[in-house]
Amino acid sequence: MVNQEYRLTNAGFVHDFQLIDVQNFNGVGESEPNPYFYQNLAEAEYVIATFMYMRMLGYPAEKISILTTYNGQKHLIRDVCKQRCGTNPFIGFPHKITTVDRYQGQQNDYILLSLVRTKTVGHLSNCFELTPAFNQGEQFICKALQRALSRDSQKTSHPIQVPVHNPDDINEIFDTISYDKGASVIRMLREFLGKEKFMDGITSYLQQYKYGNAVTVDLWSALSKKSGNTVDVKAVMDTWTLQMGYPVVSVKKSGNKFILTQERFLSDGSATTNLDESPFGKYKWHIPFRYTVLYKDGSTSTGMVWLHKGSGKLFNCSVTADDKLITDTSYTEISVTKDVTLIKGNYGMYGFYRVNYEEVMWNTIIQQLQTNHTVFSPGDRSGLIDDVFNLARAGLVKHTTALDMTKYLKKEEDYAPWYSALGGLGFIRKMLQKSPAYEQFKTYTLNLVKPIQTSLTWNDSGEPLQKYLRSNLLSEVIMLGDSDATKKGRQLYDDWMIKNTSIPPNLKTAVYTAGIKYGEWSEWKYMLKKYNTSITPSNKDRYLSTLGETRDSIVINRLLHMALNEDMIKHQDLYKVMRAVTKNPSGQLLAWRFVQQNWEKLLQWYGDVSFTLPEFVKSTTSSFSTEFDYKEVEEFFKKVDSGPAKRAVSTALENIRTNINWLKSHEDEVKTWLQKNV
Known part of the structure; x- marks a missing residue:
């Protein structure tokens, strides 16, 4: 019987996550016996030795998976595992030995990951190739991708590449757009x-320009060459880096075909025909549209087509065998068989765009979520939720559609879909205050x-997500x-x-909130x-953040002046x-x-800091939703030097206007839906 301590902590290890560089084993390390068939015997031996060590400590074999970023290494690890563990029934075999890509959407308690490369850059590591192992992929989707989509849907956004004319410009452009x-x-x-091909291009680029200077086009050129010049990377990426914003791809069904079209997405739903900020004239993108289709028998298949921005030959040949080369300038077609029941665009959530469907198609997706939501990965479910809420805010779908989608969440047990859902529901709640x-x-x-x-209980156990x-x-x-949760939280506080008494690490935020939000002066003073x-x-960060959650306005004022x-x-x-x-x-x-009251002082303190003043402006005005609010903010910043927050002021005013329009257009619709569903 496995001791309970081995189920709760990483017994026998110093850290929860350990990264170890193993360069050679008996003089043998990274090798490439065939093109792109990378192997590393040293890592294979080390990872199997680690697996055997864990088994001898009592870790269950079925709770351990071994992943790698290359097929060659996968085969090598399997061979080493058979040699070292095959004759030892006590050790046995791990749950899986496979590649990171094949492990998408799966989880286990313990992951041993072999990155293989030690001589060059290797795979794009920490937040992309490590994603299934450490479950960062889902977090990237909901915390980085969706945050960037939100910011870039505003008229006050800016391209990734922008000219810099003065120091204030530098401070302003290091933001969500630049990073996320x-x-x-x-x-x-x-x-x-x-x-x-991507990593070969990155390696070539770094080698060619080491100790020297390079510009963006040099990177695109290196990547194009390593792709065999099958893709004009510059032509594609210019549409994503030289113009602000991004597209919404509309999907309509016509017989046995899905028709794709694109237009710029704006959070306020306004038309874009009069906007001329794009260096290409009209806002259009070269869009790699990945998709999955579901058949009547429950099986799925995936593919990719290109939706181009306009005329001009972009490819010499298909990017992969599954890609369909499209040259039409106005729309793209995907042909399917009669037994296809639905299509989900932006499969895997790799694309920087939103996808909209006809109402009947949205209803089919909602029905599928209610019947069997696991047909879609957690990341794809998160994307569906984020898209439908933001499309509703823009007036492109009904809010009833977005709210109907949330009904399936009573069965949702994954982190990313809930993260996106709480964000969408939170916006509506803020508007209805x-x-x-x-x-x-x-x-x-x-x-x-x-x-x-309730099903998750108060036990701080399980995998990270x-x-x-x-x-x-x-x-x-x-x-x-909620009375039960509040009572329990206050008791723990x-x-x-x-x-x-110590509070489990991942319960601290909730417990501190219960104590401060529903407690008295004594709880606040203790914090x-x-x-x-x-x-x-x-x-210190957690304590300070929680102090602002009190409902006592006098105490809040005291905290602000402190x-x-x-x-x-x-500061x-x-x-x-x-x-x-x-x-x-x-x-x-x-x-x-x-x-x-304190703007001049804040400007003096943070005038040279990129993020702080813009954060103050956007956060303090985010819930404003009246004409009075708009005029007050506008008039105030006309009278003062906004410093590095100049762009943030424009964004704040745009947000307020969007909030005003939302209440005018959607409040009654939400009220009616609530009357029928609560």
């Missing part, structure tokens, strides 16, 4: 080129979240005022405060004491206070007044 959109389009590029429907919407959300939250999901859902039900006495940066005194709260930490206070309905207006 930049990472997302590179991820998309890697996918349509193929991982090996002053509406009679606010409490009704809170009730619907609580009824949706509560079953999964399960722990994160538990934390998010506990925080959500406590924020919504009191035990911590009075008895010095402040913990902030002042803690020497651990991560703990933040002006660097002896009490470091570098003020944004953490502001972020917490602006998420708190009791603190949103107080935070805006604080910014108005």
Whole structure:
């Protein structure tokens, strides 16, 4: 019988995650016996030795999977495993030995990962190739890709590549677009080129320009050459880096064909025909459209077609054997058989675009989610949810469609779909704060979240994403005022405060929220004491952020003014206070007044910092939704120097206008839906 401690911690290891470089074994390390058939005997031996070590400690074999980034290494590890473990029934074999790509959508308690390459760059490592192993792929989709899609859907966005005329321009452009959109389009590029060709291109580029200077076109040229010049990488990527925004691909069914068209997506749903910011005239993109289709028998198949921006030969041949070469300038067709029941675009969520479907197709997808949601991967489910909520905000689909999709969530047990759903539901809740429907919407959300939250219990166990999901859902039900969760959270907080009882790491956020949001002055004062006495940066950050969650406006004001005194709260930490206070309905207006009253001081402190002032402007105005709010913000920033927040002011005003229009266009629709479904 396996000791319980081995199920809860990584017994026999110093760290939860360990990265070890093994360059050779008996003089043999990385090799390439055939093109792209990379192997590393040293790593194969090491990873099997680690597996055997874990088995002798009592780790269950079925809880261990061995992954690698290359097929060659997969075969080598299997051979080594047979030699070392095949004759030992006690050791046995791991649950799986396969490639990272084949493991997409699967999980296990313990992952041993062989990256193979030691001589050159190797695979695009930490957040792409490690993704299935550490479950970062899903987190990239919902935290980086979707965040960039949200920001880049505004008229006040900017291209990835922009000219810099003065130092303030530099500060302003290092933002979500530069980082998250930049990472997302590179991820998309890697996918349509193929991982090996992409990495060969990156390696060639780094070797060619080491110790020297390079420009963007040099990177595109290196990648094109390593692709065998089958793709004009510059032509494709210019449409993603030289113009702001991104497309929404509309999918319509006509007989046994799906017809794809594109247009620029804007969060306010406005037309784009009069916008001339694109260097190409009209906003169009070269879009690698990956898709999966579902058949009546439950099987699936995948493919990719290109939806081009316009005329001009882009390819000499297909990128892969499955790609369909399309040269039409206005639309693309996907031919299917009669037994196809649905199509899901942007399969794998590698593309930087949204996908919209006809209403009947959305309804088919919703029905499939309710019948068997696991047909789609967690990342694809997250993408469907994020798309439908944002398309609804833009007026391209009905809000009833988005809300109908959420009904299946009572069966959803994965992190990424819930992350996206809580974001979409949270926006509507924020918009309804002053509406009679606010409490009704809170009730619907609580009824949706509560079953999964209850099933996860309060035990801080499981794989990382399960722990994160538990934390998010506990925080959500406590924020919504669930009596059972609030009572439990307050009890744990009191035990911590009075008895010095430790709180499990992934429950701290929820417990701290319960104690501060629903507690008294004594709980708040204790948290402040913990902030002042803690020497651990991560703990100090958590304490400080939680202090802003109190419902007492007097205490919130006190916290804000404490933040002006660097002896009490470091200037570098003020944004953490502001972020917490602006998420708190009791603190949103107080935070805006604080910014108005102290703008000159804030400008003096943070005028040379890229993120802080823009963060203050956007966060303090994010819930504003009236003409009065719009005019007040507009007039205030006409009178002051906005410094590095100039672009953020324009974005804030655009957000407020979008909020105003949302209430005019969609509040009644949501109210009617709630009356029928709550």
